[in-house]
Amino acid sequence: MVQILSGKAVAQKLKQDITVEIDILKSKGVIPTLGIVLVGDEEDSLSYANSAKKRCETLGAGCNIFKFPAGINQDDLEKKILELNENRDIHGYIIMKPLPSQINEKRIAEIIDPAKDIDCMTPKNIAKVFAGDNTGFSPxxxxxxxxxxxxxxxxxxxxxxxxxxxxxxxxxxxxxxxxxxxxxxxxxxxxxxxxxxxxxxxxxxxxxxxxxxxxxxxxxxxxxxxxxxxxxxxxxxxxxxxxxxxxxxxxxxxxxxxxxxxxxxxxxxxxxxxxxxxx
Ligand code: NAD
Incomplete structure (x- = not known):
């Protein structure tokens, strides 16, 4: 008889652990807050961002969506990313892909603060995965x-x-x-x-x-x-x-x-x- 490996049961267990962690952090005055960078109006990205925001809220975490126009240029987007690195209210962030064709994704990945790079886009965190070092984040x-x-x-x-x-x-x-x-x-x-x-x-x-x-x-x-x-x-x-x-x-x-x-x-x-x- 085949065993069905339901992801829902795994997600449920992770949810329990995360909720405990969030309560501990909150008792210390920290509300873990996710940032989602959205460039343009791509429907799938928008719906992913909205559902991630809802999930954060259900668990007691915060979530801010940073939405930029599809025509944003490289320099302006880089400035926004550097601001996110300095933003003390955002603990980790992800950048929805694909980015518009005028944006050099590799250069964007290089300036993300590795400590906030919770979807493992930066060369530093990727290198850690390949070195078998658990101190960074994984995709x-x-x-x-x-x-x-x-x-x-x-x-x-x-x-x-x-x-x-x-x-x-x-x-x-x-x-x-x-x-x-x-x-x-x-x-x-x-x-x-x-x-x-x-x-x-x-x-x-x-x-x-x-x-x-x-x-x-x-x-x-x-x-x-x-x-x-x-x-x-x-x-x-x-x-x-x-x-x-x-x-x-x-x-x-x-x-x-x-x-x-x-x-x-x-x-x-x-x-x-x-x-x-x-x-
Ligand atoms: P990708 O297109 O970047 O990479 C696909 C890889 O599969 C390539 O390396 C290619 O060489 C290989 N490949 C494609 N066709 C093949 C074939 N016929 N034979 C052998 N190898 C083949 O895709 P990705 O971003 O890695 O995503 C892969 C799949 O996972 C997609 O269906 C994507 O939607 C899904 N995905 C799921 C989740 C999730 O949360 N479940 C998240 C990310 C991606």
Whole structure:
């Protein structure tokens, strides 16, 4: 019988821990407050920001959305970021992507204060993830995957983990986090020669390619733990990168979409907000 790795249960546990931490911080006169930088009127970003604000408020944290026009130039946006670094009322902030084409994202990432960089955009925090140093922050989605594996006590040490996707927000940092827990890690991507063969070798298979239902039964060995990071829309419904109906019959455990990794990601952001406050 396949084990469903519900993200909601993980999020619930994180929520309890975060609420305790927020109460402690509040008793010391600190209200942990998240900043969200929004450039332009992109609907998805706006709705993410509004729902993150609501979630903060439910937990007793603060949230300020800093909205700038789509036509803002590099210098002005950099000034705003430097102001956020100095703003003592904002403990951590994230910058919604994509940024407009006139903005050099790399230069923006370089000036974020690493102590407020709770979604791990700065070179300093990224380097820490790659060095196996836990003193910085991790990209929230990659950490959400680790939170799920650890919550359900999925053995990682010595296991063969195969990740499909090598982005800087999911695949690559996740490979380092799994390596830190002593997995043997393979990263697959669009140029991988025999993806099905690589995937079939996995004890833990993580799909983070952004391709609807691309992981089929031919790519999964019986007993595999399958983590689906993908969020795609197909025929008007949300689906992952895994063809769930097929793969759940083979997997020993699997995350659903929706209700899997995505449910944990925002809680991880708030956990990192509280962590930076404590520091
Ligand atoms: P991305 O497009 O930046 O990277 C995708 C990676 O997958 C690339 O490295 C590419 O080489 C690889 N890839 C693409 N097609 C492939 C194929 N056919 N075979 C092998 N490799 C392939 O995407 P991303 O930002 O890393 O996001 C990946 C997925 O995760 C998306 O569906 C995204 O919506 C989702 N996501 C979910 C959350 C969450 O909270 N659950 C957060 C961020 C991203």
């Amino acid at each position: 929230c989605t990659a950490r959400a995957v680790m939170e799920i594996l650890n919550f359900y006590q999925i053995p990682i040490e010595g296991k063969r983990a195969v990740i499909i996707g090598r982005s800087m927000v999911v695949g690559r940092p996740l490979s380092m986090m799994l390596l830190k827990q002593n997995a043997t890690v393979t990263i697959c991507h669009t140029r991988t020669r025999d993806l099905a063969k690589e995937a079939k070798r996995a004890d833990i298979l993580i799909a983070a390619a952004g391709k609807a239902e691309m992981v089929t039964k031919d790519m999964v060995s019986p007993g595999t733990v399958v983590i689906d990071v993908g969020i795609n829309f197909k025929d008007g419904r949300m689906v992952g990168d895994v063809l769930y109906e097929e793969v759940e019959k083979l997997a020993s455990a699997i995350t659903p979409v929706p209700g899997g990794v995505g449910s944990v990601t925002t809680m991880v952001l708030l956990k990192q907000l509280v962590e930076t406050c404590r520091k």
